[in-house]
Amino acid sequence: MAGLLRVVFISMVVFAASSLHAQTGNEPYAVNFFLNEPPAISPSVLPPAAQNVIVAKVRVRTVYYRGGRHPGDDPQPLPSTILGAQVDIIEALRGTATPGAEAVVNFGQRGSTQKFKYPHTPSMRTRDYFIMFYREADGGFRLLGFPIGQEEYEKWDSELWAYERERGKPGHQDK
Numbered sequence: 266m267a268g269l270l271r272v273v274f275i276s277m278v279v280f281a282a283s284s285l286h287a288q289t290g291n292e293p294y295a296v297n298f299f300l301n302e303p304p305a306i307s308p309s310v311l312p313p314a315a316q317n318v319i320v321a322k323v324r325v326r327t328v329y330y331r332g333g334r335h336p337g338d339d340p341q342p343l344p345s346t347i348l349g350a351q352v353d354i355i356e357a358l359r360g361t362a363t364p365g366a367e368a369v370v371n372f373g374q375r376g377s378t379q380k381f382k383y384p385h386t387p388s389m390r391t392r393d394y395f396i397m398f399y400r401e402a403d404g405g406f407r408l409l410g411f412p413i414g415q416e417e418y419e420k421w422d423s424e425l426w427a428y429e430r431e432r433g434k435p436g437h438q439d440k
Contacts, residue, residue, distance in 0.1 A: 293412030295380035298372045299325065299394035303358055304411060306397070311409070315399040319360030319406075322395055323352040323368070325384040331371065346371040346407065348383065355393060370398050372408035382413060382421045386428040387439045 303320060311318060328350045332343075349371045354362045362368065373381045384390045397409045431437060 292379055294415045295382055295413050295418035296410035297382040297413045297417070298408045298410045299323075299382075299384055299396060300411060301394070303395045304397045304409075306359060311399070314402065317360060317400040318397065319362045319399070320358040320395065320397045321352075321354050321360075321362045321368075322356040322358065322393055323354055324393055325390045326351040326353060326367070327390070328383055328385065343375060344371065345375055346373050347375050348373040348381065350383070350408075352396065358395070368398075368406060370396065370406045370408045372410065380418055381410070382418055385425045388428075389424070 303322075306318075306320060328348060331347055331349050349369060352368050352370060354364055354366045354368055356364055372383070373379075384392070384394065398406045399409070401407050432439070
């Protein structure tokens with residue numbers, strides 16, 4: 266029993282320390298990958314290796330977890346991002362993207378203590394968003410995230426959990 270309590274205590278301390286680092290370090294409170302307005306295009310927001318940068322207006326089909334919870338169970342290396350999304354391109358504002366085409370984009374750095382904002386509920390996925398993404402060396406596309414404050418994140422989080430509470434009720438069906 267004492268061992269279990271020690272593990273719980275250590276877990277709480279590690280969680281508190283990582284949360285404190287995320288709030289007091291150089292990292293923003295949270296990161297938003299799907300914007301309501303086109304992002305400002307500045308070379309300072311792009312990673313040095315970013316190639317074929319695209320800014321597009323999109324509609325999100327789905328957001329999904331990219332796997333890799335237990336690295337010992339799978340001989341494949343873990344992806345560097347934890348989330349992926351299928352999006353429909355509505356309009357390309359920069360770069361080469363065909364309106365009407367589907368794109369699969371990855372986001373959310375694996376191992377980060379950062380909080381991520383993305384379309385989660387069915388109503389969020391009916392909205393149009395602006396994204397900035399680029400081709401990685403492996404051929405996949407990676408979304409760029411933009412910093413947001415605590416108030417914006419908590420508004421999104423509140424909408425997400427209201428949906429999850431409703432979804433958990435018997436007989437619930439998404440509309």
